[in-house]
Amino acid sequence: MxxxxxxxxxxxxxxxxxxxxxxxxxxxxxxxxxxxxxxxxxxxxxxxxxxxxxxxxxxxxxPPPRPSRPEACGLRHLSFAVEDLDAAVQALQAAGVVCEPLRVDEYTGARFTFFADPDGLPLELYERRPI
Known part of the structure; x- marks a missing residue:
């Protein structure tokens, strides 16, 4: 396989x-x-x-409720790759979506943030870095 x-x-x-x-x-x-x-x-x-x-x-x-915080057992979160994290966060905020403070991945140096869908499912924006 x-x-x-x-x-x-x-x-x-x-x-x-x-x-x-x-x-x-x-x-x-x-x-x-x-x-x-x-x-x-x-x-x-x-x-x-x-x-x-x-x-x-x-x-x-x-549908029954499900624990959905990133540390709950099961699927932790769904991550979307973006080229410009600042622009993506601004677009979400303009639509009324609350984003967590930006973080930096300690291993890759890439920036990312978390936000939630309407049901509280944790979603992430992860900024692609040039290779």
Whole structure:
């Protein structure tokens, strides 16, 4: 087996319209497809990032809460690469999204910050450094 990359990350939203707006309008992800699954009373929204990877955004009636702080067991956070961290943070703040203070990765020297989606899922912006 030889893995070639991450195809998608699946996220379940508590408030589908709010999360749909956040991922498409605030983060600017491209909609590939959107389907309502009537038998499950569930939406499935396929979103694409510029590198071809995807996020699947789901809704389900009354999903159970999940611990979502970065130190909770399980998926720690989802990180997005950006070229200009300052500009990305300014865009998020202009949309009313609170970002944590900028940090520097002690091993790579790259700058990053954390913020949250509408359900409190920890998201990260990680500034790409020239190689």
């Amino acid at each position: 030889r893995l070639q990359g991450i195809h998608h990350v699946a996220i379940i939203a508590a408030d589908y319209p709010r999360s749909r707006h956040f991922y498409t309008q605030v983060l600017g992800l491209k909609i590939i497809a959107e389907h309502h699954r009537a038998e499950r009373d569930s939406w499935k929204l396929d979103l694409q990032l510029p590198d071809g990877s995807q996020i699947e955004l789901f809704s389900f009636p009354s």
